[in-house]
Amino acid sequence: MYGPSIDRLITALRVMPGIGAKSAQRIAMALLERHRDGAQELAASLVDAVDKVGNCSSCRTLCEGEQCTICADIQRSDKQLCIVETPADLYAIEQAGGYRGRYFVLMGHLSPIDGIGPDELGLPLLEAKLANDGVEELILATNLTVEGETTAHYISSRAHAAGVAVSRIAHGVPIGGELEYIDSNTLSMAMQSRKAI
């Protein structure tokens, strides 16, 4: 509608999550009207990132080079290993602070219908780590979705077989959450998982 180059740009912008037809159109117009330098820098940084960013050979998170900074940090403990689904989950836990162990990033969750099985999640690498790296506790921080729970269950069975203690992060009412507005599944889980004080 706007001409081939602009239409191509609008279509290409829609690869980004959360960007629909209307937003893509607005972004394309704004870039071409006012931010041509920014658009060129965006193009260059996309090419640069796709070229340089790979996966850490040890924990599978996105990183530049062979190993990520967390795996390369000798001050962190090898005894705890936290399993997350994505690099963004890893950074969320890092930003929360307090955890000083290592991570293992699945880059997804078990989803047989999409052809994602244990091999795609790097579970052979995880099992090798459990056997050789002196891991004492495996902390499952996959999402509380059907797929995340299935994945956690599968990994915990493998970890038990390897003789490693397994834990799951707590689920319940968030801090500052008002009971009135919490969904009933969360509230019911919070009741069941209550702790004696």
Next chain:
Amino acid sequence: MYGPSIDRLITALRVMPGIGAKSAQRIAMALLERHRDGAQELAASLVDAVDKVGNCSSCRTLCEGEQCTICADIQRSDKQLCIVETPADLYAIEQAGGYRGRYFVLMGHLSPIDGIGPDELGLPLLEAKLANDGVEELILATNLTVEGETTAHYISSRAHAAGVAVSRIAHGVPIGGELEYIDSNTLSMAMQSRKAI
């Protein structure tokens, strides 16, 4: 935080309107985890669009080549000229349908504080059109903001001086709008602009 290439990409993504720090992070992760082909296509289409898209020599809208399809369309009337602020506004009017005249795109609005005066909006070109192109009616479709109104007022004074009839698009309650939820400024304007039936 994520390494230089990813951090650079996250910063570059924020040039897009409506994309803040959190969205940029989420988009960067999604592109690198799952959509590397899409990211490369996005980079290529950005470079292509910045390279090829310029402004129409006649109406100033974004287009590829010398003249846009609307200015090149000999079936459209030269007698009506609709003034809009942006190419997106032009396409909104085109999509609404019904208008068969020409457009003139200001690519902004008068904003002396940002150094945007009549020259930046191409008003000398507009005055030349009014003098030579046989325009009979100038339709002002700038936004109903302080800047849009100021711009409309300035242009209407120039058009009157050139002896061209000037009109402003109607403002009031939108179709399907419930009076209860319309802001009071709009409602007050709708009352003032009432029409005898």
